[in-house]
Structures are given as structure tokens and as C-alpha cells.
Amino acid sequence: MAGLARAWSVALRGVDGQVVEIEAAIGGGLPGIHLVGLPDAALHESKDRVRAAVVNSGRGWPNERIVLALSPATLRKTGSSFDVALACCVLAAGGAVGQQALDRTVLLGELALDGRLRPVRGVLPCLLAARSAGLHRVVVPAATLPEAALVDGLEVFGAETLNEVLGWLAGDVALRRPGAVVAGERAAPPDLGDVMGQTDARNALEVAAAGGHHLLMIGPPGTGKTMLAQRIVGLLPELGPEAALQLAAIRSVAGRLPGDGPLSTVAPFVAPHHSTSMAALIGGGSGTARPGAVSLAHRGVLFLDECPEFGPHLLESLRTPLEEGEVRLARAEGTVRYPARFQLILAANPCPCAPARDRDCICPAQARRRYLGRLSGPLLDRVDLRARMQPVTALTASGDGECTATVRARVLAARAAAAARWSEHGWQTNAEVPGPALRTRFALPRSATRPLDAGLRAGELTARGADRALRVAWTLSDLQGLDRPRRDTVENALYFRDRGAA
Structure with a gap:
């Protein structure tokens, strides 16, 4: 029986973000991964990154035909920030993650081959877009938590590895939360x-x-x-x-x-x-x-x-x-x-x-x-x-x-x-x-x-x-x-x- 799951991420166009719905369907053909929805080269390569990260995190990868669809299909998707959402969506379609935990949750981050979450650009506008779309929870790489803290009205969580994200979705792991907003120090300007x-x-x-x-x-x-x-x-x-x-x-x-x-x-x-x-x-x-x-x-x-x-x-x-x-x-x-x-x-x-x-x-x-x-x-x-x-005609004293x-x-x-x-x-x-x-x-x-x-x-x-x-x-x-x-x-x-x- 084919499995179906949904997850959420954000695509950027300039400083404007648009929420992207990611769907994963498993079954119905020869083993392989098919990514549709106008991905660019970096996103198209995510198939190999995601599979290696899931396997090296000790999780089973479905040995079946996997179709990953990114909607809206007419919007060009760029970058590697969809990796975590793609991995969780595949595992949810395979039954390793509950769909209810993924609902109304945005997942951002690039995956290393060993399952670590790497920071990505544009986290701040992505969170602003998620808030505007009515989504309530966001998981980002832990290194970007100071940036994510700038957006209020969202539950923001930071993770170091894919296993932490999966454990949090299962209710077994508590992720890091952002601290207080830190304003940049203002150096004394030249006089x-x-x-x-x-x-x-x-x-x-x-x-x-x-x-x-x-x-x-x-x-x-x-x-x-x-x-x-x-x-x-x-x-x-x-x-x-x-x-x-x-x-x-x-x-x-x-x-x-x-x-x-x-x-x-x-x-x-x-x-x-x-x-x-x-x-x-x-x-x-x-x-x-x-x-x-x-x-x-x-x-x-x-x-x-x-x-x-x-x-x-x-x-x-x-x-x-x-x-x-x-x-x-x-x-x-x-x-x-x-x-x-x-x-x-x-x-x-x-x-x-x-x-x-x-x-x-x-x-x-x-x-x-x-x-x-x-x-x-x-x-x-x-x-x-x-x-x-x-x-200048004379070297006067400063001041x-x-x-x-x-x-x-x-x-x-x-x-x-x-x-x-x-x-x-x-x-x-x-x-x-x-x-x-x-x-x-x-x-x-x-x-x-x-x-x-x-x-x-x-x-x-x-x-x-x-x-x-x-x-x-x-x-x-x-x-x-x-x-x-x-x-x-x-x-x-x-x-x-x-x-x-x-």
C-alpha cells in the first residue's frame, strides 16, 4: 500500500518568502527518487544528500519508488534549505514519523551526509513568510537561532542533527529555543x-x-x-x-x-x-x-x-x-x-x-x-x-x-x-x-x-x-x-x- 505524507518549507524570491508544501508518495514502481516542482540544481542534488543523511542517522530508507512534489509547482525552488523537510516527509510517508507532528510545522536546513543540520541563508525572511501564512512552529539549524529570534509570534526550535528533529517530532527530545534578541553593538563613530x-x-x-x-x-x-x-x-x-x-x-x-x-x-x-x-x-x-x-x-x-x-x-x-x-x-x-x-x-x-x-x-x-x-x-x-x-591651508588642531x-x-x-x-x-x-x-x-x-x-x-x-x-x-x-x-x-x-x- 502506497504511503503519503506532507511537510512544509519556504521558498525565497528576493526577500519575499512563499510557503511550499512538500508531498511524498511511496510505492507503485521501481525503486528511485523523483523530485518534481521546478527544483534548481542544488535542490535536485538534495536527493542524494537526504538519503545519505537518513541512512547515516540510523534510520531505514524505503527501498521503493519515491515521488517528492513541491507545490506550487510553477514556482522555481532554489537552494538547499528544503533538505530537512524532504527527509522528514519521506520518513513520514514510510511510517517512521507521525503526520500529525508535521502539520503546521515549517522545517528549514541543509543536511550533511552524516545527518548534521547546516545553516542556510534567508532564515529571517523565511520565518516572516511562515508567520504570514499562519504556520505556528518552525525548526531551524541551531546555528541560526539568534537570527530566528528576531521574529515573534512563532514557536521556534533549533536542532543540531536530523535525529534531534525526528526525536522532537516523536515527542522524545526537547529542542533548543532561541534566547533574548541581541542587538548589535554600536561602535563609536568617527567624530x-x-x-x-x-x-x-x-x-x-x-x-x-x-x-x-x-x-x-x-x-x-x-x-x-x-x-x-x-x-x-x-x-x-x-x-x-x-x-x-x-x-x-x-x-x-x-x-x-x-x-x-x-x-x-x-x-x-x-x-x-x-x-x-x-x-x-x-x-x-x-x-x-x-x-x-x-x-x-x-x-x-x-x-x-x-x-x-x-x-x-x-x-x-x-x-x-x-x-x-x-x-x-x-x-x-x-x-x-x-x-x-x-x-x-x-x-x-x-x-x-x-x-x-x-x-x-x-x-x-x-x-x-x-x-x-x-x-x-x-x-x-x-x-x-x-x-x-x-x-587645507593650515594644520589646525582637531576640534x-x-x-x-x-x-x-x-x-x-x-x-x-x-x-x-x-x-x-x-x-x-x-x-x-x-x-x-x-x-x-x-x-x-x-x-x-x-x-x-x-x-x-x-x-x-x-x-x-x-x-x-x-x-x-x-x-x-x-x-x-x-x-x-x-x-x-x-x-x-x-x-x-x-x-x-x-
Whole structure:
């Protein structure tokens, strides 16, 4: 008589999970294992891993025809996280495990040949999907329990071996439970007071942090562009619970989630090298498309140092995530979406030879134009602030500028004012407010926007550039404690857009 059993696992598509029902049918033909339901190569190889793990765990393997079906059948299944569910389902179909114990229970983990459970990527989004589907119990590899502890509303258990899982299903073994959620330790950020001079650039950095704006810094080498960029993280507020969990899910899928303190409330700072590939920057890769640097910088900062050295195709690929806050990676089996709402900080030398003083430049005018021309107009139009870095003329003592704590207090106050103003609309920062809303419901008096109108008529501003200048004006008014921008505030916002070309 044929045996039939069901188990549950989760398939990932980006950071979104979908519960997968696994069915095992034994009998009705020659001995063999048949896996159906669009498995990828890693999952297709699980047949041999699962059989060896079951046998080496001292359990009997049915010497009959075994059909394993993964439903929904039209969804591509990838990875090795289905191993434990497949093994338990086969044993349940053979009568070694009760079906009732498997009901409403999600099983995750890769099996070693000796029956050990190995950790897998994406446990956090898998658990979120299981909770959304109404499942109540989850078994994960014990090494991933700190990550699994981040999801409440589920009974989470951790196992070291397949025998522990089978003993728990039989009611004979008690599995480990996750401990308290451990927040990642926040190291003291570098202090803004370490940067000598650069008053204009420091002001631009403060405005960028207060409003979530993108920033371009242009200046000779050694003037502090990288130092300033690294210090913006100390000015940003800590991530809220939802943003921290979303960032942890992205890191989990990418295999970048630390095991000791998986939940971090520090805004990420990601600085890829200019030789990075498209897949590393935007996301992708062979097989399952994985998140790239733009997604790992979600709700944080993406810093591109020496940005003209990046390939034009890399820089232009940033335009869509800058506007939409997400990355869409199309594959034959479907489209994967990853969140990518980040602040872009660009740093560039004024020319290829990059002398300490402009008068020492040996580049012809055409070479200078070609160098900065790698930053296209459409990309620069999406950059709200531009700062010109000046050569350091004196070695002043550190601490001559304001420290991080002082500037951060102003940034947090400005962010709180913006959050209170936009809260009923679902926006958190001024940079997220759509242009139509700024021009209609929150329109400024004609006297205040007259500089924008003049720039549009003269062809110096695009409509997108005008909207971005309005967002910066709102941030400047928040930093000054004003209810709304005035004409001088709008003029100052326009000045920020022209500084990089000065």
C-alpha cells in the first residue's frame, strides 16, 4: 500500500518568502527518487544528500519508488534549505514519523551526509513568510537561532542533527529555543570634529543627513572627502524596528548577517570599490539574483569614492533605485525585487591628474570635461547637494569644528520636525516627499518660489531639479526652526545645487 505524507518549507524570491508544501508518495514502481516542482540544481542534488543523511542517522530508507512534489509547482525552488523537510516527509510517508507532528510545522536546513543540520541563508525572511501564512512552529539549524529570534509570534526550535528533529517530532527530545534578541553593538563613530576646515562641505553634510538628500563632493585629494562621508553615519538616527528587521532580512539573504548580534539599528555604510561588477553593485549573479551594494545600503549610505572611475553603465544603473527606492532584477523565471532606499554620497577629484592645487593641473580642458562628464546630467540631476572642497591651508588642531554630537542633535531635531509634518502621508524624510505634493498641498507662496521659476525659464533647472531644490529648502527650514521655507531659504537650496560647479 502506497504511503503519503506532507511537510512544509519556504521558498525565497528576493526577500519575499512563499510557503511550499512538500508531498511524498511511496510505492507503485521501481525503486528511485523523483523530485518534481521546478527544483534548481542544488535542490535536485538534495536527493542524494537526504538519503545519505537518513541512512547515516540510523534510520531505514524505503527501498521503493519515491515521488517528492513541491507545490506550487510553477514556482522555481532554489537552494538547499528544503533538505530537512524532504527527509522528514519521506520518513513520514514510510511510517517512521507521525503526520500529525508535521502539520503546521515549517522545517528549514541543509543536511550533511552524516545527518548534521547546516545553516542556510534567508532564515529571517523565511520565518516572516511562515508567520504570514499562519504556520505556528518552525525548526531551524541551531546555528541560526539568534537570527530566528528576531521574529515573534512563532514557536521556534533549533536542532543540531536530523535525529534531534525526528526525536522532537516523536515527542522524545526537547529542542533548543532561541534566547533574548541581541542587538548589535554600536561602535563609536568617527567624530566630525576631526575634519579640518571645509565649512561649506560640513554644512552640506549636515543638510544631507537632516533631509536624507544625496550629496556630491568635488575637490583635490587629501581635502577630507572620504573622512566627511564616513562621518555621516554618526549623524543619522538609529533605525526603527521595521527598518532594522528589513535590513536584517536583506543581509540574511546575502549571507552577511552576523551571528553574534544580528539585529543592528545602525544605519549601514557601504562603500564598493570602483572595480566592482554590476551584479555586486545592483544585485544579480548566476541562478538566484542576490542583493547588491545598493540593497545592503538600504536605509543607510552608499558611498562611491572616486566616482568618475566607475563605469558609466554602473553609474547610470543607479538612476532607477534613486527614484523608486527598490531594485528589480529580471530573470527567466520571474522578477526579484530588493529594497534599495539609500543616500548616495559621491566623491570626485576635479580632473584625472588630481593635483593638490588647481593651478598645478596639467590636464587639457577637454580631459577635465571628459572626466567629470562621466557623471551624466540625468544622474547629477538626482543629486540634491553639491559641495566644493578647498585645499587645507593650515594644520589646525582637531576640534576646531563642531563635534558629531552637536551636529547630530540638530539633525535629529530637524528629522523629528519633518517626520511630524509628513507622518499622516507615510513619508519619513523630506527627500521622500513627491514633487507634486510639494507643488500642490504644501505649495509655497509665489514670492518664495520666484528663484525656482527664474531658473526654469533660464533653462538652468529641470522640473526634477526644482522639486529637489524644494526638498532641500524644507530641510534648511527645519534646521533653522522655521515653519516653512522662505525666499532666502529657497535661494540657499539653489546655491547648494551650484556649489560643485563653482
